[in-house]
Amino acid sequence: SEMTVRDALNSALDEELARDDKVYVLGEEVGEYQGAYKITRGLLQKYGPDRVKDTPITEAGFTGIAVGSAFAGLRPVCEFMTWNFAMQAIDQIINSAAKTLYMSAGQINCPIVFRGPNGAAAGVAAQHSQCFASWYSSVPGLKVLAPYDSEDARGLMKAAIRDPDPVVFLENEILYGQAFPVTPQVLDKDFVLPIGKAKVMREGKHVTLVSFSKMVGYCLKAAEQLAKEGIDCEVINLRSIKPLDRDTLLASVKKTHKIISVEEGWPQCGVGSEISAVMMELAFDELDAPVLRVTGAEVPMPYAANLEAAALPQIDDIIKAVKSIA
Amino acid sequence: SEMTVRDALNSALDEELARDDKVYVLGEEVGEYQGAYKITRGLLQKYGPDRVKDTPITEAGFTGIAVGSAFAGLRPVCEFMTWNFAMQAIDQIINSAAKTLYMSAGQINCPIVFRGPNGAAAGVAAQHSQCFASWYSSVPGLKVLAPYDSEDARGLMKAAIRDPDPVVFLENEILYGQAFPVTPQVLDKDFVLPIGKAKVMREGKHVTLVSFSKMVGYCLKAAEQLAKEGIDCEVINLRSIKPLDRDTLLASVKKTHKIISVEEGWPQCGVGSEISAVMMELAFDELDAPVLRVTGAEVPMPYAANLEAAALPQIDDIIKAVKSIA
Amino acid sequence: ASPSIKVEVMPYKVHRIEAPSNVVETNVEELTNFYKLMYKMRRMEIAADMMYKAKFIRGFCHLYDGQEAVLTGIEAAITLKDSIITSYRDHCQHVSRGGSIVSLMAELMGKQEGATKGLGGSMHIYNRKNNFYGGNGIVGAQIPLGAGIALAHKYKGEPHVCITMYGDGAANQGQKYEALNMAGLWNLPAIFVCENNHYGMGTAEWRAAKSPNFYTRGDYIPGIKVDGMDVLAVKNAVAFAKAYALANGPIVMEMDTYRYHGHSMSDPGSTYRTRDEINAMRTERDPIERVKRLLLNNGVDPADLKKIDKEVKKEVDDAVEQAKQGQIPPLHWLWRNMYAEPLGAGMRGVLPAEYHVPAFDPTYKS
Amino acid sequence: ASPSIKVEVMPYKVHRIEAPSNVVETNVEELTNFYKLMYKMRRMEIAADMMYKAKFIRGFCHLYDGQEAVLTGIEAAITLKDSIITSYRDHCQHVSRGGSIVSLMAELMGKQEGATKGLGGSMHIYNRKNNFYGGNGIVGAQIPLGAGIALAHKYKGEPHVCITMYGDGAANQGQKYEALNMAGLWNLPAIFVCENNHYGMGTAEWRAAKSPNFYTRGDYIPGIKVDGMDVLAVKNAVAFAKAYALANGPIVMEMDTYRYHGHSMSDPGSTYRTRDEINAMRTERDPIERVKRLLLNNGVDPADLKKIDKEVKKEVDDAVEQAKQGQIPPLHWLWRNMYAEPLGAGMRGVLPAEYHVPAFDPTYKS
C-alpha cells in the first residue's frame, strides 16, 4: 500500500500519543487549525487540548516551556511552523535542551522532539527557505534526523519521540503530499528506525550519491537516468545527520571509490563539507576522485520560479557532477 | 611598539566614531561600565550617550533596533557581551541584516558590525564557550571576520565599520589582554585591511597550517617547535571566514601539498570541514596527504580546567597532527 | 477647496493618555481620494487573489482587503518622509508609498518588472526612496526594526516618525516588549500600530493573548484604540499619535479591523470563523462603503463614484495584463546584490568549482 | 514547639490582587533555622570569594550574599516537591535544596566531588531529585523553562508550583513576556520571582527599564512587591502566592533586595554605586541582622547565636578544606552524559580519527 509523508507523520504522532501519556504536542496552529500543513490533523479531537496545545506566535517562549516540561519528565513534540522561525528559539534548543544533560552531570535529560518543515518550499523566498541541517548537526547533545519517504517519516518520528534526548527533526514541505509504498511492517505501531543509521536506497558500484530529505528522491532519479548510460550509482539516504553514519559511508566508498554529496542547503560549512572532511580523514586512500558537493547556491533564496530552480540542485546537476568524475 | 588587542579594538572604534558621525556603538554595559571587557573604554565620555548607547539585556530587541537604524542609514556597531548571547538575536542577524539587500533587489543595504568575544574563554563552561564561526560563515549576505593580533584587530575593525554590508566580527576574550608588536602603519588612522584576504604569517614548505583567532598563535608556536625538528610549516591566518580566501589557501597547498586546519569550534560542519571540502574540489591532485582537522572536541564545554584543556586543541595536538602526515 | 465636513467617529479608547477629539474634519476632495485609494487597494487584492488561483502567483500571498482604512488613514496623517515598516501583508504599502500597480503585480508574478525584480515576491516589497522598509516575513521582527528606524530619524535630528505595523498575533512576540522598553527609555518617535484583525492565521486573538486589549499592552507606554474600519478615525488618531511621538516618545495604537480573505492563499479563512461574522463585517463596517456613504450624503453624484470605480478597475485590469506580459528575470540576476561591496569574492553555485562574483547593481542594468 | 511570635512586616504593594496580611507568624525555632541557613549561605559566599581570589575557582562566579532572605523565605513557604529554577546566581539553591557545602565548594573548584562533578561549575548546579533545575547562564532563559516546569506539574496533576527566579535585568527580556502570556492562557502554577537587587551588572534598574516597578510588569498578571531583605515578609508572601498560583495561575513577585558583592568576581561592584549605598544596606536592611535582632528581642541568649555562628563557620571552613582535597575529574569524564542514549555513536576528539562513544553514566562509576 501507499502512504503520504503527511499521513506517515500524522499516524506516528497519533500512535505515540496513544502509547505514552507523557507525550504531548505543542506549536502554532497544531490544534484547532489541524496544523498549518495538517501534520497534526485530528489529534486535538482525539487527545484534547492538554495534549495538543495551540500556542501564540512566540517561538522563544513556547520552546522554552517545552524544554522546561521535558526537564520535568514530559515528552513534548514541539512543532515549528517552519524551521526558519526556530531561529527565534535557537538559544533554548542549543543552550537549554542540548547542553543541560552534560552540564548537570547526567542529572537532567531532555526528551523532546523539535519538528517542522526545513529548507526550501516553493516560492516562499529568502526568509522562508533556509536549511538548518548543518547548524544543528554541529551541536553535541542534539540528534538530527531528516526523513525522506514515508517509511523514514514513521520510523524516525517514532524513534525520535521515544528517544530520551533532544531530537531536531527536519521535514520537507514539498514531500508532505508525496505518497510512498509502505510495507505492513512499516505500519506496525512499534515500527521504529534506529537513530544514527543511514539507509542504502540503491546499490551501485561506480559512484556513491549521499543525501537527505527531498534530495534523496533526486539522487534516485539521477541514478536511474545514469544507469541507462551505464553508470551505476549507489544512493545513500542519511536519515540521521547527527550522529552521522560514517560506517555506511565508508563501506560504500570502499566499493565505489567516488562519492558526491547532494543537499539543498548552502555550501559553506554544510553537510557536504562534513562528508568531504570525513572522507579526507578516513578514506583518503580509497578515493579515486575528489569528493564533490552539489548544494544549494550561495544566495538568499530568490522568489521567481526560474531563479529558485537555479538556486537549488536539479537532477541534471547531479548527473553532471557524477559524469564529471565517473 | 606594542599594543594589546583590547587597545587595538578600542582605538579603531574611537577613530571610526571620530571619522563618521553615522557610526554609533550600542550594547550591554558599553557605556557607563566602559564595556564588560573594556573594549569601549572612554568612548561614552568622548562621544556621549547618543553615540555610545547602553542597552537593557534584550539582545533580540537591540539587535533589531540596530539593524533597523542601519537600514535607515546609520552605521551601528552592535556589541554582544559574548556571541553566545547573540543566539537570542540570530533571527535579526540572518533574516533581517543578511538577506534584506538581496530581497529588496539592492534597495536597502545594512552597514552594521556585530561584534563581541566568540568561542571559549577560561572556565566559563558550556553555555558561554561556543564558537559561531561556521554558522555565520554559511550565510550569504554576511561577511565574517576573526582577528588574531592587534594589527588584525585594528585593520579589520576599521574595514568592518567602513564596509556597507553586515559584518560578523568574532573576537576572542583571551586575546584581549595580549600585546602584539605594531608598526606605525598599523597605527595610522586609515589603516584598513582588506576583507576576504588571509595573511601568511609564516612561510614554510612542508605543511600548511590554517586557522583563525587564538589558534593562529598556537599554530605559530607549533610551527616554531616543529622547525626545530626540521619540519617547515606555513601558517595562514584566515582573518576572513566569509569570504574565504581560497586563492591563498590553494597557493599554499600547491607549495606544501599538505594542509591542516585548526579551530576551537566543534568539528561537524566546521570551518575545517569547509577547508577540507574546498581542497577536495579545487586541489585534489595537489594533496600528498589527507587534509586534517584539529578542532574543539565534540562536547559541550566542561568547567574543570583539565577537561576544558582536553576539549580544546593544544599546541601538542597540532604538532601531533603535523607529524602524522609530515 | 471643498468645504469642511465634520464627522463624528467612534470615541477612542485610551490608556495612560488623554483621548483626542472624536470629531474629525474632512472634505469631499479628501474623501474622494480616500475612496479612490481604498478601492484601488481592494481591486488590487482581488486581482491578486484571481491571479493566484490562476497560478500566475506562487508561494505565500497575504491579502489586505478589509483593512484598507488603516493604511489609508495612516498615510493621510503622515508624509513620505515618515517611515513605514510592516509584515508580509505589504501589497498596499507599495502603492501608498508611490509604487505602481504594475510593479506590484509583476512582483507577485515573479517578473523582472516587479517592485523587487522578482527577487522578493509578495512578502518582500520595499520603497527605500519613500521610506517604506518592507515587507518582513518573520512575525514580530519588524517591530524592533521599526524602533531602529525611529532611532535613526531622531539621531539625524529629523522631525519624522516611524510607523511600525504588526498583527494581533505578532503583538505577543517578546521582541515587541523589548523594543517598547527601549523606545520608551530613549524616547523614540515610534508609533507601534497593531492591526487587530482578530486572527493570527487560524487563532482568534483571545486564544493567543491572555489580554487582547492590545492598546494597553504597552503597559507603561500610552495607547489608543481606534476603529480601524473608519479611515477618518485612523487619520485623526495617527495625526495625534505623530505629534505625541515627536514630542514624547513611543505610543501604541490598536486598529480594530478585519481581513476579508483567509490568512494567506492556502487558508480558506472559514474554518475558524463563521460566514456570518465575515458577512456582518462586510455589510456593517466595510471601510470603503463607509466613505461612499459619506460622499453620497455630502452631495456627491453616484455617477462620479461609478466613474471612479470603472477607472480603478480598468487601471488594475490593465496593470495585471501588463504584468502578465513582463519577462521572467534572467538567470544571472541570481548573482546580484547580495553585497553592496562584493569584494570580488566568488560565491558558490550549485556545482563544484562554479563560482560567481555577485555584482552590486541595484538598477539591474547588467 | 516554641510559642508563636507575630511580626509586622513592611506592607506589600500589589497589582491586580488583594494584598495578604502583613502580620506574619513565626517562632523562635523557625527564626533560628532561618538564621542558621542564611548565615550558612553568607559564609559560603564569603568563602567562595576568598577561594576565587586565591585562584581555587575560575571563570564566572556570582555571589548571593545580601539576597539570602529571598531564597530562605521561599523555601519556608514551599516544599521540596515544588520546583525552583534560577539564573547563574545559584550557589544557595544548592544547599537549600539539600546539597552539601562540600559538593558546592568542590564544584566551584572543578573537582569530581562537586555537585556536577566539575562539569558545570558555578553557574550550572542542579538537584533533580529535589526539583532544583539549576543554574542557567543565559539571562532570561530560565523564565520560559520555569513556566514549562509548572506546566509539567499541572499536566501530571501534582499540587506543586514552580518558582522561577530572575533578576531586574532579566525582567526586560522578551521571552519573559511570552512566558507570562502562555502561563496566563494556560493557568500554569508558576510563580515568577524577580529578585530586584537594583542592578543588572553595572546598570541600575531605571537605566534598563522604562518602568522599574517589576511587580506590575506582568501587566495583566497580578503582582506583589515584597521586602526581600525580610525573610518573614518573603515567607508569608510566597505562601500566599503559592495558594494563588495553584488556584488561579501565574503571579509575579518582586523582591526588593540587594547584592553586597559585585556582579561577578571581575566586578568590584563599586563603580556604578556608592560605598554609602552599600553600607546603608548592610547596616539598615541586612537580612541576617534582622533575624538576629528578632531572636534577641524574643529572649534568645546571644551566646546561643554565637555558638551557631561558630558551628556554621567551622562547617563552611571544613567544607572548603575538604573540597580542596578533592580530585580533579579524570580525563575520560569528558565523554560522559552527552546523551541519555548515546547509540554507540562516536563523537570526535580534538584530533582526526579520534572518536569516543560517550557513556550515559550519571553516577560516574565508569
Ligand SMILES: Cc1ncc(C[n+]2csc(CCOP(=O)(O)OP(=O)(O)O)c2C)c(N)n1
Ligand atoms: C516567527 C514566525 N512564526 C510563525 C510564522 C508563520 N506565520 C506567518 S503570519 C502568521 C500569523 C500572524 O498573525 P498576525 O500577527 O495577527 O498578522 P495578520 O496575518 O493577521 O496580519 C504566522 C503564524 C512566521 N512568519 N514567523
Ligand SMILES: Cc1ncc(C[n+]2csc(CCOP(=O)(O)OP(=O)(O)O)c2C)c(N)n1
Ligand atoms: C542573554 C544574555 N545576555 C547577557 C548576558 C551577560 N550577563 C550575565 S548576568 C547579566 C546581568 C543580569 O542582571 P540581573 O538580571 O539583574 O541579575 P543579577 O545578576 O542582578 O542577579 C548579564 C548582562 C547573559 N548571560 N545572557
Ligand SMILES: [Mg+2]
Ligand atoms: Mg491578525
Ligand SMILES: [Mg+2]
Ligand atoms: Mg539584578
